[in-house]
Amino acid sequence: MNLHGVAAIYRFEMARTFRTLAESIIAPVLTTSLYFVVFGAAIGGRMGAVEGVSYGAFIVPGLVMLSLLTESVSNASFGIYLPKWSGTIYELLSAPVSTFEIVLGYVGAAATKSVILGVLILATARAFVPYEIEHPVWAVTFLLLTAVTFSLFGFIIGVWADSFQKLQVIPLMVVTPLTFLGGAFYSIDMLPAPWETIALFNPVVYLVSGVRWAFYGVADVDPMLSVLAIGVFLAVCLAGVAWIFRTGYKLKA
Template sequence: MNLYGIRAIYTFEMARAWRTLMQSIASPVLSTTLYFVVFGTAIGDRMGNIEGISYGAFIIPGLVMLSLLGESISNASFGIFFPKFSGTIYEVLSAPVSPFEIVLGYVGAAATKSILLGLLILLTARLFVDYEIQHPLWMLTFLVLTAVTFSLFGFVIGIWADDFQKLQIIPLMVITPLTFLGGAFYSISMLPEPWQTLTLFNPVVYLISGFRWAFYGVADVNLALSLGMTLLFLLLCLGVVGRIFYTGYRLKS
């Protein structure tokens, strides 16, 4: 394995994050903080408890996931799109690094930034809402798996997109609505039928449910099912990325 090549890509992408600190770190943290102020402090006391948990604390896992999904996709998609846009992707492809090492460098950097962002949001939430993490190892597991999975998904989007506008279509038109409808601000058990059953077709439900279980021991779906769905999406993304490099889709033309 070419560790020097992986490190070069990873270091370059991480350096870009520090150069755009306000956009990549400060902006999502500030946006999420506003949710904590409005829903956790201003409205939370009037909402009552959900499954024995204060509303402000209940929405923390959903808000972290909301930022994590968006930033993972954004970081990875822009990371691979810019070399395509500038033409430097051909230098990367001609370098003595394998497709696996290229993906490891780009996706690893995107996932690292998203994980750091998620942890920073959790620290910020402590300033506004009291919460607990009953299963910290499971919390980190879901945090890492989600960051890696959606960074891979963002990598696919970055290769598929042929202009800057397309980079935002799926995150804004698909991922954000699915997150809001996936139990970020409520328990799906509160929904009447048939909406409760239909919601189970939303893959984000399983991510938020598993992540929330790690905090409070309560979940909308079984923990094993949440973990299984996350791993399934991870494998699907890996399969698509592998197919892209095998065929050279929008990389060699």
């Protein structure tokens, strides 16, 4: 493996993050802090416990997942779209690095940035609501799997997009609504029939439920179903990336 090539891509992407620190890190943390103020402190103080967990603490996993999903997709999609837009993608494709090494560099950097952001949001949440993590190993596992999977998904979007506007279509019109409707702020058990059943077709439900189980030991669906769901989506994304490089879709044309 060409570790120097992977490291070069990784360092370049991470350096871009720190050059735009306000937009990449500070803005998402401040935005999420507003959710904690409004939903956790203001509204949560007037609500009872949800499944034995205070409402302010109950929404912490959902807000972390909301940020993790959107940032993973945005970071990875912009990372690969920028060289396409500037024309430097051809230099990358002709460099002595394999497709696996290219994906490893871009996806690794995007996932790293998302995990850093997730950790910062967890630290910020501590200032607003008390919470405990019952299964820390599983929590880390879910966060890492989610960051990697949705960074791969973002990579696919970045290859597919042919304008900066298209980069925002999937995150704004698909990922964010699915996250809000995926139990980030409530338990799907609170939904009336038939919406509780319909919600089970939302893949984000399984991700949020899995992380919430890792935090508090409560879940809307079986934790093993959550692991299976993210495993299936990871496999689909890997297959999609493999197909892109095998066919040269929107890369070599």
